[in-house]
Every structure is written in structure tokens, then in C-alpha cells.
Amino acid sequence: MLKKQIDTFKRYRFLLRELVKKGIKLKYRRSYLGILWTLLEPILTTCVLTLVFSGFFHKGDKTFPVYILTGRLLYTFFSSGSKAAMKSIRAHAGMIKKVYVPKYIYPLSSVLFNFVIFAISLIVLVGALFIFKVYPNWWTLTAILPLIMLFLLTLGAGMILSTLSVFFRDLEYLWDVGLMMIMYTCAIFYDDKAMISSANGWVFKINPLFAIIKDFRAAIYGENMFASPAWVIMPAVVSVLSVVIGVLMFKKNQDKFILHI
Amino acid sequence: MAKYAIEVNDVGMKFNLSQEKLDSLKEYVIKMLKGQLKYNEFWALKNVNFKVEKGDRVGILGLNGAGKSTLLKVIAGVFKPTEGSVVRHGRLVPLLELGAGFDSQYTGAENIYLYSAVLGYSKEFVDRKFDEIVKFAELEKFIDVPIKNYSSGMKTRLGFAIATQVEPDILILDEVLSVGDAKFRKKSEAKIMSMFKSNVTVLFVSHSLDQVKRLCNKAIILEHGQLIASGDIDEVAAIYEEKTK
Secondary structure (H helix, E strand, O other), X not given: OHHHXXXXXXXXXXXXXXXXXXXXXXXXXXXXXXXXXXXXXXXXXXXXXXXXXXXXXXXXXXXXXXXXHHHHXXXXXXXXXXXXXXXXXXXXXXXXXXXXXXXXXXXXXXXXXXXXXXXXXXXXXXXXXXXXOOOOOHHHHHHHHHHHHHHHHHHHHHHHHHHHHHHOOOHHHHHHHHHHHHHHOOXXXXXXXXXXXXXXXXXXXXXXXXXXXXXXXXXXXXXXHHHOOHXXXXXXXXXXXXXXXXXXXXXXXXXXXXXXX | OOOEEEEEEEEEEEEEHHHOOOOOHHHXXXXXXXXXXXXXXXXXXXXXXXXXXXXXXXXXXXXXXXXXXXXXXXXXXXXXXXXXXXXXXXXXXXXXXXXXXXXOOOEHHHHHHHHHHHOOOOHHHHHXXXXXXXXXXXXXXXXXXXXXXXXXXXXXXXXXXXXXXXXXXXXXXXXXXXXXXHHHHHHHHHHHHHHHHOOOEEEEEOOXXXXXXXXXXXXXXXXXXXXXXXXXXXXXXXXXXXXXX
């Protein structure tokens, strides 16, 4: 059974690569700066956010742009990856109706192509680290851990959303609202410490994406994220669980997709 | 090597008719509360059982709504049968609604790679076949133009060229022998004929009995989702002529 699965995956590896390539190519096609936007966009929005939040609210922290950038980059990947995965089944309805292809290829490729774009945009972060003199140490290497969790969480959410949205299209609008909620509880552009200790701190504590961003920031600033283990264990468990649930849901319902697209 | 290319074992395909158009949560909840979520069962196929030997060319006959397209989709693996199973030996390429899997923003060249990947071929294989496909589709000048600027004839030509140049083991033809202009039609028929000689297994759906007689050596008849006859083309064609009189 498992061997058969692996064989099918091998056979469709080229398709997966083609779909990832297609996602990246088509995202910036017909724009003059093309793939450069992957770098320009986070730079520009970080400029705006820095201007607004340090200029107007008088934040003293010199590395504030790095703080914003880390939060924004990770959130953007989660939001665009999960959205693309959610819409992937309907976007490829023409193919699904005609030819047999293992269907998980579609959400998987959507998350992957967004991850590639995200990985490219991390160059901006490296640049920012030099400009604002945040120098790496050994703890910086642990940044890989939140990135893995982020990928799994996005994939899991994407699988769940893509399954549900085949049956209920309203979800596409509902998820926009959900993402807004998630964004505001991610502390992208304000100080998280004050928020966690406030009365509504629990909202932050149950948001796995916020925990991932927090861990990533700790690593980038060269701190030990394991100093508060709960903030690492919770998102790790949630991201693995989301993939498990996503895969099971998708597998159980994938044969019914064709009747609803 | 297995003797059969396709084995269709007791296949049944059930649709829940009333369920098909429910795609908003609001509608679903309202219907559920009202207790209107009834399933209007409809068996498009029932107890269909037949085997296709390697190299056979099987015509599928039947009136509108007999379940021909459903059967092809089940065999192609697009529909999962409610009952029974389908076993395929070899690579299957469907020639239905040519070009429906293309991406309109992509150029012709990019679509060749994408479409072949969908059919399950590797990059090396497409690299080798690329020039042949372009040449057969007669699109040398336009291959780097986005598909959205193609005429419908150009699109079907490209679809046909890809599906036939990749040398499938099993080919599914759904009334597509009327591709493009007269010249290209002749060329595509010749191509299909030459594929017949290379021992490809073919499933062919058409309303034209003459065409089926000309192309196929075996045939089956479907009626209301049931298989009512199968065998050599002459016998089955006689039964079909009797039925449609």
C-alpha cells in the first residue's frame, strides 16, 4: 500500500514541479519587475509599518523594522499559502474532470510554490539584519525549527480548507475574516509582551502562528526559544496535528470532489 | 505481461442528484433544518462487467444517457466507482474535450510540459517528444505565444498532438475525430490509424455506427447503465441496428 503510494508520487514528481513552477511564473507574469516584487513588497510594507508605528507611536527600539519584517513575512506565507491551497481544487477543476491525478498534488503544490516565494523573500530579512546590526549567533540556526512548523501548519490548514471549500464555497470569504483575526493576534507590528500579560492574553496563547512567529523572532535575535518550552511544544503539536487531520479529511473526501466542482 | 489492458469488474456508479447543486453553507443549513436533504439516487452504471484485450479496439455504443461518458470517466479514473473495480494495465491517455486542461496564461510550449506532466510523463520524455508535438500541431510560429491568444482550432490541434505523440498504451476517444480543418482531420485520422497498427488499445465512443464499424474490431452496447451486449463488431452492430430501428 505504502509502496504503491510512493510509486505514484514518483510518477507525478514532474507534475508537482511543473505546478510549483507555474504558480511562481504566473504570479508575477506581465508585471515589469517580475520576481523582484517578492523582495520589493516586504521592503515597502515594512517601511510603511515602521513609519506608522515607530513614527506615530514613538517606539524607541532601533531594530523595530526587523521585528515587523519577521512577523510580516511569516504571516504572509501562511495567509497566501493557505488561500492558494484552499482554491487549488477548484482552480484545477478542468484537469480533475478529465484526467486522473492524485489530487493532493494540487494543495501541496500551492503551498510549495508559496514557500519558494517566501524563501526568496527571506533575503530581505538577511539584508535587514545587517542594516540594523542584528548579528547571528549559534541560536540563529534554530530558526529552521519554526520554519518547519510553519510549513506543516500551512499545509495542514490548506488541506483542511481545500477539502471543506469544495463542499462549501462560502468558506473562501469566511477564511478572509479568519485570517484577519489571526493577523491581529500575531503581534506583527506591536509589542507582544504587553499583550500576552493583558486580560485577553489567552487569544495569543492559543494562536499557533503567533507562537511560531515568536520562536522565529527569538532565533533571529539570537535568543534561546526553548527558554519557554510551552511556546515551542504547542505550535509543534498543533502543526503536526493539522497535517494529520488535513490528510485524513482530504483522503476521506477526495473521491467526492468531482461531483461538486 | 497481462493479457488484458482493461478489466471492468461489476462496476456500478451512483449519483445523488439532489445533492449536486448545494454549494453554499446557507443553502445546506436551511435544507438540513427543513429536512429536505433527500438523496435522489440514480445509478448511471450498474453491474457493468467486461474485459478488453491488449490491442483491441472497442466501440462503445448506446443512446444518449446510456452511461457511455460515465463509463469512460470511470475507466479513466476520474470517477471512483461506487461498486466494483477497474484494473488498467499500461498508460492511459484520454482524448476527451481536447485542451480543457490547458492554462490560458501559459504559452504553447509551457502548456506542452504542463499537460504531459498531468498525463504522468517525465521531463526527459517530453524533452525528446517536444519537436514532434510542435511539428504535428503545426504551431512552430506560435509556440511561444500565450494560449489565450490561440484560436480554438489551434488549441484542439495542440491537445491532439500531445495526447497522440506521447504513445499511450490505452487511448480513450470520445468523438474527437473531427478536429480542426479538413486537412488536419485527414492527418489526425491517419495518425490514429497508424497508432492502431502499433498495438494500442482503444476505447471509442461515437454515435456514428459507420465510424465505429470502420475503426473497431469489438463493441459493447450500454442501455440505461447496463451492459446488454458485447463481442465482435459485426454481431454487436447487428444488435444495435435492430435496437435503433
